[in-house]
Amino acid sequence: MTPLLDVRDLRISVPVGLDGRATAVDGVSFSVARGELLALVGESGCGKSLTSLALLRLLPQGARLEPGSSIRLAGEEITTLPEPAMRALRGKRIGMIFQDPMTALTPVLRVGDQLIETLRAHAPLSRQAARARAAALLSDVGIGDAERRLDAYPHELSGGLRQRVLIAIALAGDPDVLVADEPTTALDVTVQAQILELLDRLRRERGLAVLLVTHDLGVVAGRADRVAVMYAGQIVETATTAALFAAPQHPYTRGLLACVPRVDGPRTRLVPIPGLVPAPGTYPVGCRFQNRCGDAFDACTAAPSLTGAAHQCRCWLASAPLEPTA
Amino acid sequence: MTRPLLDVRDLAVHYRTAGWMGRSGPPVRAVEGVSFQIAAGETLGLVGESGCGKSSVGRTLLRLQEPTRGSALFEGRDLFRLTAAELRPLRRELQIVFQDPYSSLNPRRTVGASIAEGLEIHRMLPKAEQPRRVGDLLAEVGLDPTAASRYPHEFSGGQRQRIGIARALAVEPKLIVLDEPVSALDVSVQAQVLNLLLDLQQARGLAYLFIAHDLGVIRHVAHRTAVMYLGRIVEEGPTDDVLGAPRHPYTQALRSAVPEAVSGAAASRTILLGDPPSPVAPPPGCAFHPRCPSSAVDARCRTERPALRPLDDQQVACHHAD
Numbered sequence: 001m002t003p004l005l006d007v008r009d010l011r012i013s014v015p016v017g018l019d020g021r022a023t024a025v026d027g028v029s030f031s032v033a034r035g036e037l038l039a040l041v042g043e044s045g046c047g048k049s050l051t052s053l054a055l056l057r058l059l060p061q062g063a064r065l066e067p068g069s070s071i072r073l074a075g076e077e078i079t080t081l082p083e084p085a086m087r088a089l090r091g092k093r094i095g096m097i098f099q100d101p102m103t104a105l106t107p108v109l110r111v112g113d114q115l116i117e118t119l120r121a122h123a124p125l126s127r128q129a130a131r132a133r134a135a136a137l138l139s140d141v142g143i144g145d146a147e148r149r150l151d152a153y154p155h156e157l158s159g160g161l162r163q164r165v166l167i168a169i170a171l172a173g174d175p176d177v178l179v180a181d182e183p184t185t186a187l188d189v190t191v192q193a194q195i196l197e198l199l200d201r202l203r204r205e206r207g208l209a210v211l212l213v214t215h216d217l218g219v220v221a222g223r224a225d226r227v228a229v230m231y232a233g234q235i236v237e238t239a240t241t242a243a244l245f246a247a248p249q250h251p252y253t254r255g256l257l258a259c260v261p262r263v264d265g266p267r268t269r270l271v272p273i274p275g276l277v278p279a280p281g282t283y284p285v286g287c288r289f290q291n292r293c294g295d296a297f298d299a300c301t302a303a304p305s306l307t308g309a310a311h312q313c314r315c316w317l318a319s320a321p322l323e324p325t326a
Numbered sequence: 327m328t329r330p331l332l333d334v335r336d337l338a339v340h341y342r343t344a345g346w347m348g349r350s351g352p353p354v355r356a357v358e359g360v361s362f363q364i365a366a367g368e369t370l371g372l373v374g375e376s377g378c379g380k381s382s383v384g385r386t387l388l389r390l391q392e393p394t395r396g397s398a399l400f401e402g403r404d405l406f407r408l409t410a411a412e413l414r415p416l417r418r419e420l421q422i423v424f425q426d427p428y429s430s431l432n433p434r435r436t437v438g439a440s441i442a443e444g445l446e447i448h449r450m451l452p453k454a455e456q457p458r459r460v461g462d463l464l465a466e467v468g469l470d471p472t473a474a475s476r477y478p479h480e481f482s483g484g485q486r487q488r489i490g491i492a493r494a495l496a497v498e499p500k501l502i503v504l505d506e507p508v509s510a511l512d513v514s515v516q517a518q519v520l521n522l523l524l525d526l527q528q529a530r531g532l533a534y535l536f537i538a539h540d541l542g543v544i545r546h547v548a549h550r551t552a553v554m555y556l557g558r559i560v561e562e563g564p565t566d567d568v569l570g571a572p573r574h575p576y577t578q579a580l581r582s583a584v585p586e587a588v589s590g591a592a593a594s595r596t597i598l599l600g601d602p603p604s605p606v607a608p609p610p611g612c613a614f615h616p617r618c619p620s621s622a623v624d625a626r627c628r629t630e631r632p633a634l635r636p637l638d639d640q641q642v643a644c645h646h647a648d
Contacts, residue, residue: 043512158601188375188539190598193583197597215512218585259517261546263569263584269524270546272517276482 002075003031004209005055005094005177011066012050012059014280022281024063025050026233032177032209037200039212039220039241041256042230043277051230052181052213056090073177092122095170099182101162105154111165112150115172122173137168142198160191167198171206178203181213196223217256221245229253232278232288239311249313251293287316329402330363331533332387332501337361337396339382343606354605356382358557360396366500369527369534371548371565373541373580375602378554380537384503387535388422389413400501418448421494425506427486431478437464437489438474444497463492467522484515488522495526501533508543520546541584545569553577556613557605563640573637573647575620612645622646 012025025047032038042048053059055071057078071078073093078086090096098104106114115134119125125133131150138146141164154162163183170178180199184192200223203210212224220227220241228238229250237250248254255273275292278284284291286301293300299316306314337360343351357379364370372380385391387398387405398405400416408416424430431440441463442456451459461471467488478486487507494502504523508516524547526532538544544551545565552562553574561574572578582596598617603609609616615627626645634641637648 160601189583190579191601193595193597221586259514261542263541263545264586270517270521273514
């Protein structure tokens with residue numbers, strides 16, 4: 001079966017200095033099936049947000065998709081689509097929600113009007129029909145008293161409600177894929193739990209393929225089906241969520257898990273990852289994690305590739321098959 | 327019992343909201359009747375969601391904000407009753423580190439000048455000896471002493487937070503208010519800064535008021551923890567008790583909402599409905615009752631505000647906690 005969203009060898013370059021360019025996303029491949037939730041995890045500057053923006057071809061000024069990158073939506077290549085066709089696809093087939101629910105809504109329009117505008121851009125609906133549909137969408141994302149909330153301005157709503165409104169807007173075109181870039185980072189934990197629950201329910205009920213971009217491994221646990229960990233522009237490990245937490249293989253993944261202070265379990269001294277996340281253009285030659293890795297050895301000056309079958313890892317130490325060979 | 331280093335009693339901080347036509351609106355009761363103590367060398371974690379008043383508590387202690395009511399005895403002297411001149415020498419003993427180290431450092435001063443500023447104001451050291459002292463402080467927070475001649479923008483977020491800590495340490499305080507000191511940092515860097523804070527506490531016997539929304543962070547650093555909801559402390563006690571076996575339904579829900587990076591299995595979660603209500607018009611009775619998941623919510627919860635009452639080593643503000 002072809003996956004709904006299939007990304008192959010994605011490469012994105014960004015301007016560096018006066019006239020240089022650096023590859024900020026370097027050969028990223030993943031796929032998401034209908035009804036599946038894939039989490040893309042990494043620290044700031046790892047390229048996860050550029051990756052998600054590239055799916056809608058909304059790369060920031062200066063960033064460029066390099067030739068050879070492929071993004072297929074239900075088998076159709078979208079990197080080469082002309083802009084009008086791409087515009088028809090945004091929101092209609094791929095929806096997106098962002099981190100900050102305040103800046104993504106227009107402060108001067110009622111949320112109902114923003115939702116109705118989106119609905120009518122996607123389908124020929126009368127205003128009345130669009131309003132009914134808007135109210136239905138708001139209740140679908142768990143907003144009580146939807147009819148009245150349509151007349152609220154964004155500032156009258158809490159952060160959690162605003163994020164729900166944005167999810168409703170993202171769903172207005174009835175997309176197959178939802179890209180959620182740090183959707184809960186700006187929210188309090190109790191509200192964060194509500195929004196994650198909602199995304200989980202929507203993908204089950206609507207068969208949405210969800211790409212959840214986050215820096216927080218905790219958000220991933222128990223929600224995502226699979227996880228891809230990014231470091232310095234590359235996926236360094238990918239596995240089912242259960243396998244990744246049970247037996248993380250890449251030293252970076254293990255490092256990330258070891259340095260998060262837990263509410264549960266024994267309280268031991270945190271083991272930080274030494275050094276800093278490198279910026280694009282300053283990646284070490286060979287394994288990009290080698291200068292922060294406690295296990296680095298001679299081989300690491302050559303670049304390891306992503307190896308393995310279901311559980312893949314980009315590390316010379318993991319390249320000996322850890323999984324039982326059939 | 328020996329006298330605590332800091333003894334805060336019945337602290338209230340109210341703000342006036344802007345109302346219609348230049349009149350002032352109803353007051354926002356950001357902090358209402360908060361009391362706590364911190365012993366020398368101890369960390370009190372102050373935890374809660376945005377708008378619960380936890381940052382206002384920290385800022386008021388440094389008089390960056392004026393309290394509406396209450397007292398704060400620091401080594402027996404009430405910080406809230408001192409004049410600006412009386413307060414100045416005490417500012418040496420009480421420092422603050424903010425969440426965003428970039429906006430709290432002067433971008434046009436070198437890192438060395440920012441760190442030495444306190445030494446100068448308090449005339450702690452002859453000018454000629456300052457560079458050596460600044461170099462020592464930078465080394466103590468894990469930075470190269472040559473950083474002194476550079477500017478804040480040349481550093482990463484984690485390094486800037488180290489600079490902010492070095493600056494607070496320069497005047498040799500006894501208590502540091504840490505207001506979300508690691509929330510803006512990537513997790514790998516966050517761990518470095520948390521370890522540094524713990525090491526400094528060991529080496530110097532510092533006391534911390536550690537304000538954070540992250541329960542994992544609080545559990546890692548705090549000896550005791552106070553949980554705030556809508557301006558009031560709802561539960562307080564040893565961290566292992568408060569976060570290990572919370573007794574207030576709000577702490578229980580907060581605890582259960584924390585996404586944990588473990589095993590990948592979905593834990594059973596108590597998911598609270600709705601959002602924290604506005605501190606302008608807090609609900610009557612127990613402020614948490616409209617969101618309380620407990621089946622015990624009754625008429626008393628809706629009408630009578632529960633006071634903090636002792637339960638073993640903890641204090642809990644809930645009619646039904648046991």
